Amino acid sequence: SAVISQKPSRDICQRGTSLTIQCQVDSQVTMMFWYRQQPGQSLTLIATANQGSEATYESGFVIDKFPISRPNLTFSTLTVSNMSPEDSSIYLCSARTGESTEAFFGQGTRLTVV
Amino acid sequence: GQNIDQPTEMTATEGAIVQINCTYQTSGFNGLFWYQQHAGEAPTFLSYNVLDGLEEKGRFSSFLSRSKGYSYLLLKELQMKDSASYLCAVKSTDKLIFGTGTRLQVFP
Numbered sequence: 236s237a238v239i240s241q242k243p244s245r246d247i248c249q250r251g252t253s254l255t256i257q258c259q260v261d262s263q264v265t266m267m268f269w270y271r272q273q274p275g276q277s278l279t280l281i282a283t284a285n286q287g288s289e290a291t292y293e294s295g296f297v298i299d300k301f302p303i304s305r306p307n308l309t310f311s312t313l314t315v316s317n318m319s320p321e322d323s324s325i326y327l328c329s330a331r332t333g334e335s336t337e338a339f340f341g342q343g344t345r346l347t348v349v
Numbered sequence: 350g351q352n353i354d355q356p357t358e359m360t361a362t363e364g365a366i367v368q369i370n371c372t373y374q375t376s377g378f379n380g381l382f383w384y385q386q387h388a389g390e391a392p393t394f395l396s397y398n399v400l401d402g403l404e405e406k407g408r409f410s411s412f413l414s415r416s417k418g419y420s421y422l423l424l425k426e427l428q429m430k431d432s433a434s435y436l437c438a439v440k441s442t443d444k445l446i447f448g449t450g451t452r453l454q455v456f457p
Contacts, residue, residue, distance in 0.1 A: 266444075340393075342391050
């Protein structure tokens with residue numbers, strides 16, 4: 236299994252600013268992902284964070300808005316850029332090890348944009 | 350495109366059995382997962398099916414029919430703590446695509 240820590244756990248931000256969310260895994264993992272979960276909704280995949288290369292974004296998400304880094308096998312960041320109230324959501328980091336079938340999740344970052 | 354559907358909400362009584370259905374149409378399929386998510390918490394893994402049939406794990410069982418694009422999660426001997434959202438997710442290549450989620454409320 237893997238334990239995933241996210242920082243910050245929550246934040247309130249002004250519109251037009253940017254927030255970077257950090258995700259740290261306690262062991263080396265093969266795959267890391269970022270999801271968004273709007274209130275009362277299910278999880279929507281934003282992108283796959285690739286180690287040492289550009290992230291792979293899902294339809295509707297672009298690098299300029301959600302730049303992602305993954306400098307090594309245990310750490311990734313997601314930046315929410317030029318925020319608007321529509322970006323208010325929970326952002327979740329997920330990871331999978333080579334041996335595991337299931338994906339593990341961080342506790343999430345609850346973002347409110349005012 | 351990707352389409353994974355679940356009922357939005359279900360209610361049940363403590364001690365009863367409830368079945369949560371999931372239908373999917375995805376561009377790839379490498380397995381189906383069920384996750385439980387309590388309010389304000391991270392999703393936690395419940396079960397995984399890659400072959401047709403029933404997988405049993407204690408009070409929880411999960412069934413898959415690949416030809417029908419259908420799965421269900423069966424919860425037996427319901428307890429109050431089972432009140433949560435239940436998320437069906439299809440593994441497509443290396444990523445998990447989640448369904449709409451089902452919020453289950455268990456009443457005494």
